[in-house]
Each structure stands twice: as structure tokens, then as C-alpha cells.
Amino acid sequence: MVVGDFPIDLDTVVVGAGPGGYVAAIRAAQLGQKVAIIEREWIGGVCLNVGCIPSKALISAGHHYQEALDSSVFGVTTENVKLDFTKTQEWKDNKVVKTLTNGVEYLLKKNKVEIIRGNAFFNDGETLRVFTADAAQTYTFKNAIIATGSRPIEIKGFKFGGRVIDSTGGLNLTEVPKKLVIVGGGVIGTELGGAYANLGAEVTILEGSPQILPTFEKDMVKFVEKSFQEKGVTVVTKAMAKEAVDNGDSVTVKYEANGKEESIEADYVMVTVGRRPNTDDLGLEVVGVEMTDRGLVKVDNQGRTNVKHIFAIGDIVPGAALAHKASYEAKIAAEAISGHPSAVDYRAMPGVAFTDPELATIGLTAAEAKDKGLDVKASKFPLSGNGRALSLNQTEGFVRLVTTKEGNVLVGAQVAGVNASEVIAELGLAIEAGMNAEDIALTIHGHPSLSETIMDAAELALGMPIHI
Template sequence: MEKTIIETLVIGSGPGGYVAAIRAAQLGQAVTIVEKDEIGGVCLNEGCIPSKALITAGHRYQESLNSDFLGLEVKQANLDFSQTQTWKNHHVVKRLTTGIESLLTKNQVKIIKGKARFIDPTQVALETEHGVTDYRFKQAIIATGSRPLSLKGFPFGPRILDSTGALNLSGIPKKLVIIGGGVIGAELGSAYANLGSEVTILEGSPQLLPSFEGDMVRVVQSAFKKKGIVVQTEALAKEAVVTASGVVVHYEVKGKSYEIAADYVLVTVGRRPNTDDLDLEKTGITVDQQGLIPVGADYRTKVANILAIGDVVAGLALAHKASYDGKVAAEVLAGKKVERDYRAVPGICFSDPELASTGLTLKEAEKTISAKAFQFPLQGNGRALSLNQNQGFARLIVDQDSTIVGGQIVGVNASEMIGEITLAVEAGLTVEDIALTIHAHPTLSEAIMDTAELAQGLPIHL
């Protein structure tokens, strides 16, 4: 019996896969997407979106408790966390997953719920609830994402959580220990602290949030201290012992042993690409030591008709990077002469306050060019003051020709503001271009204009 032939096969429906599938369909390809779990992938169902929903809940709760500076007398807020979870799961996550499935259908993408394994470079076995069916494909995109790394001595269970478990607790823990002070640990630590938990973060490196610059992180650490979050750096987690009522975490700092009791321990020490269950060896593709698939600038693997994107290839494991990868990969399969350009990939931490960085840092820029950094404090921004959130700053990294090559923001809504700097880097804009752009008043974005004017040597508000 002749096998069904798929023109373009996309494996995985996360922010890389579903975007690649829709763009490929828009470019005239007949697309089939395969998803073994939920449409939308980890980001939408278990990561980016639900975590931001909890972060929002934490902000609102804190606003209800701390609005006396406005002259508001608010009675003690009563948090029904089950209602919070219902809102997160049904009114946020479910709405988006349903929307993505509708978009795939609207673009005539065939959806198969099942697991894919390669048979050879042109065939795949798809396992569904109805059994296993073999298909031929002309071209494929691997977009299977990643999963949390486990840690020796910390087996996942009811008291030892990965990020998915931490997002689906039935109640607010009184005490929460987080192993790993990277983006996920800092975000969830901040969220649960705002919701009322006593949070301790154990980070192995000398700095919280090691992927961000030190002066940015110090603003966050100061805010964390005010929230009562304890941050212990250079901490080596040894093991977690589950007790009748919680868990005891054993760790070391500079050779000295410590222990701390909590209701739960959350392990956020990184992620591993989902490439070990695809039978890639049958295609001739080999992964590196981290499990990543080597690809060229056009996302092609060593097997030309198979591309790979998102968390399964080198680069930042970010949802928006995966979506970008998906668009470019779809255009490659459509015959367009395109390749990736990672000059401005924004990195964000939705801590409280937020951190955002794009393009080059000053240290990175100085490796190859002559560059300077200019920054403007949010204390001088009217909108930040009116929000009572004026900690932090905006910074631009500028080369010898006054071209913006990077930027960083720490403070309220940094995640939204970084878009302007990202566009400036991508478009090769100068500080004059930003300074002469009329920014609405009063807005946080004026801080970027003020920074550009400072870079010109013509500051108005500093």
C-alpha cells in the first residue's frame, strides 16, 4: 500500500512549530503538524503564559495590600488561589490554545495528535491513539522544544517541583525554596513572594540572574530584599529530603553545610532539548553533547530536507527566538534566499522589577568595536514617578558612529520598552534618530529618548 506523502511536516506545535506551520502554509505549502501533548507547546501551556498570569496575580495582590501612599485604605485582601488558577488555566491558557488551533485550521494546516519518530530521511512513523502509521515527507521542520533538567538528589515529585508543578499548586506555599536563580527561578520567586510566600533562592554562581549585567541585577536584588526574598549565591544544592509535612533542602556554601525546611522546593537549573526520542540517528543526523541539532544559518541540518528550530538548536532558548526561527525556516523551504540574523534578540526577565536586554552589552561591543554606554535613571521619568515605580534605568550602547548596537532596561514595563531599542538595533538607527522621534508624554518610553539625548551630549532632563 502506497504511503501518504506529506509535503511539509512540522514536529511540535510550540511557538516555533505552529508559527513555522502557518507561515509555510501562507507560502503555498501543504503542511501537517504533529503534537504529542497540547497545542501551543510548553511555553503556552506550562511556561511563558501561565507564569505571567501568576505574576499579574501577585502584582494585583500587592497593590491591594500596599496602596496607602495614594491615600487608599483597603481592607485586607482575601486571595482565593483556586480562583486564580481557574482564571489562569481557562481564561488565559485555554483561550490561547484554542485560538492557535483555530489559526492552524484556518490556514489549512492538518493537525495530528501523536508522537513522531523518524524511520529514515524521508519517512516518519506517527503514533496516535489509533495506532502507528508510516508517512513519507518531502521536507520537515523539527520544533520539539525542551524540558526541565533534573538535578541529582532532587527527584521530581509532590514536594520537589519543576516549573510546571510550581505553576499548578493548589495553594500558596508558606515557604518555598528555589534551586537556581536564573530567569525562571527569579520570575517564580518574585511571583510567589508577591502572593505571600517566604522565598529563598539558592544560586550556584556568584550572582543572581547570571545572564544579565551586574548593575541591572543589583536593582532587582534590592527589590527582592524589600520583599523578604533571601538570595544565597555560590550555593551548591546537595539533596532534598521529603518529610511528613514538607521538604528539607541540604546545601553548601564555600564548603560549609546548611539546611532549610520548606513546603516545596522548585528546581530550575536549566532545560534540555527534546531530541533524544525522535530516532534521529536513522536520518543520519547526530546531536552534540547538549543534545542540540547542528544547523546552518538557513536552519538546514546535515540532511538538507530536514530543518530544526527553537530550543533544539544553538542559541537562546526563548519563545520569540523560536517563532523567528520558524518564520525564516518556512521561507527557506519555500525557496527564498534567507538566513537567520540574531543581532537583536531581546532577553527578558519578568521579575519585579523587570529586566530586558537586546543587542550587545558594552562588554560584548568592546570586543570588536569602539563603544560607549549611556543611561538615564527612571527617577527622572514622570510616568515612572506617577506609577510609584521609579527604580531602575534605560541604557543605550552606541558605537563610534553614534549607531545604537544594544541596550538594557531595568524597571517597570522593561519588557514592553525594549521593543524600541530592538528595532533601533535591527534597523541600524542612530541616537539622533531616537532623539528626534517625538515620544508621547508622559510615558516610560521617554526614558529611551532621554538616553539618546544624553548620548548626544544634549540632555534635557538630567
């Protein structure tokens, strides 16, 4: 290995080029900082390469396949529908993932961010070393933003390899499995389970909690459960996964449910039980950066660690592991380094599941609001009363507003249904702006549109509904 003899000076260095890191680097550069970004694997990180983006591509492909198989309700009939999964994967990798990751690299270069490839290790609070396969170079820095993301958790009895795969392996299968077992019914497991069910796989989901998607309210999840039943997806809740036995051409999954030992054979078992922060092998303990027992970095409301010029964002800090949370925190940290009084405010942080139908939540649920001592009411408008939902033949779901009884101020909202991931954005803006139900009801919405359900729910909150 060749070792650099002289340190190279850096101003602000960002470690990790995912949706937290690359956004931090670009915003810091826009604010006049001289920035370098260090990435050991993928520009764009897990999200763009083997996470958020490719999973949504497979979900989209599954929807198109199902529509091609049966659109008879619209008077459209088709014959001899075939799925070429090789082409599906080529489209995902080359037209979607590569387009976005190349775009991110272009944006970094456009903003004059230096890209350094390799593994970063902090020597102390002012220097770090970057290792490649055949060389190592030492750098000094004035400020650092750590955005190294997370990786899938491997559980006992399910060592990754062969037919035991993580979400990355699930996204990169070369064929649609005839049978797929998913251990973990959270957002990742249910999204990919639904995608592969739409693509023709027989899917079984094993979830340890009493319901799949445990971070969403039960009346929202029931729509996904119903959809799974219609697709033939088997959901086993309160299940404890015990062991996976790789048989070479299949895998046997052993689990316990309702006090009984069970087993199921499949082509693959995908484990999606959570993610672990990538804070090991960085040298943070050498620098004295404080961390939690779970390996998360302790930060203040600007992302600053106890080492004042070192910041941390995204999956490696407390809170939900969400790409948009990482990007939000990235801007705050970059602005803090530049002397701006920016600080995080998570009150309108959306959570989305790209299931069938989609689920989205933002702000407080009614129960959470009451726990905080707020006197609130919940107003729920069904999609079945919306013209656009009817024209799409997707009327399952609702929009619910959580508003204070005094003043009708919006403090939270939940959306279950078609395009919930898009509809939730207006509600986030309303919460950020401190709007009340009257503000929303008086906002003119285009007709026919799904967003009209927000206006209808606001009118319901005011006690003057038109369409219900």
C-alpha cells in the first residue's frame, strides 16, 4: 500500500454520498465552503442505488404488469401478456438508477465538490485517512459532516448468502421467484412483498408484531391487508423466525407462531427486520464522538456532535431512518457550519409506505396529540366520495385531518389511498405554516383531483361538509 507522505488540507469534508451526504456537500458549497466528499461505494448511497429508488421502480413495474393482465373494468382486454424480468431489471438499473446517480455526480462536480473515493477513518479531531485498495492518504479538515448511512440487520439463523438475502439481494434477483418468504413486515418488507406479488410470486410475510406496518395506524393498514388477501399474500403476525436452511435449489424457513413450530419452503427468504447504523470502523471513538448504546451518534438540533466542528446526519443519528430526513438534516448542518441559525424541526416529517394502496402520515396522530395534552378531533373523508378516485377505480382509503378543537389548527394528518405519497405534501406545508381547517377549506383545489379530499376533510372538520 502506498501511503501519502504529506497531509492534504480540506475545508469542509463530508463522509458518505447518499441523500444526506451529497445534499450536505452541495448546500455547503453553495454557501461558499470549499467541500470534498468521501464515498467508499456508491454515489447516491443506498437510497438511489439499492433502496428507495430501485424499489419504487419494481413497484411501478408490478403495477403495469397487473394492469396489463386485467384492465377489463375499463373495457380494455389484453391477450398473451408476458413479463420479461430481465428487461425490467435492465430498465431499473440503466434508465432509473444510473440516470439518477450520474445526475448526482454531475451536480457535485457542477458545485465544485471534490469527490474522493475510499474508506475514511478519523485519526483525531482534525485529520482523517482515506484508504483505497492500494493506497492511503491523510487529510486535514476544519469541519466534517458524517453521513455514512446504514446497512441491513442480519439475524441469528439467517446468515446472508445463497438463498438468504437482504433487501439489496431482493432488488437484484434475476428472476421472479415462484415462492418468496419475507421476514419482517415493516415498510421495506411490505413494499417489496407487494411488488413481487404483483409480478407473480407467491409471497409469505412473517412479522413479529401484531400487525404488519406497525408504525402506521390500524385503520390505515387494513387496506394493505385486504390488498394482500386479494393478491394471495400470506401474512403471519406474532411470528418468530427461527432458522433458514439453504437446500441449494430452495430454502426452508422455520418459524414459531401461535405456540407452534412451523416451516415453509421457498425459492428465497428475504430478511427485512431493520437497519444498523454505519458508525463502526470510522474511528469515532478515537475522536471522542459520543454515541448511544445502539451505535447512533448523539447530536444537537443542528446535527453537531460533542466535538463542535464534527456533525452527523441521517440514519446514524436518532430518529427515523428516512432519506428525506437525511436530506433535511444535511441542509441544516451545512448551514450551521456557515454560521446560519438553522435548527431541525421534525413536526412535519412525512412517513410513507409505497404499498397497495399507499399510506402516508405526517405530524401527530389523534392518540399522539392527546398524549401531548392537546384537545383534538379527527375528521376523516373517504376516497369513495372523490370523483378522481372513482375515475381511477381506486376508491379504497381516506384522508384524515387531526385538528385542535379550539381554532381548528392542523397538527397532523394521515392518508391511505392512491397517490398518498403525493397528497401528503400539501398537508405537510399546512402544518409547517400553522394553517387551520378554514385556511385549507378556502383554498381552491382543481377539479377533479385527489387533493380535493383535503379540502373536503377540512370542511368536515369545520362541520360544514359538502360531499359527505
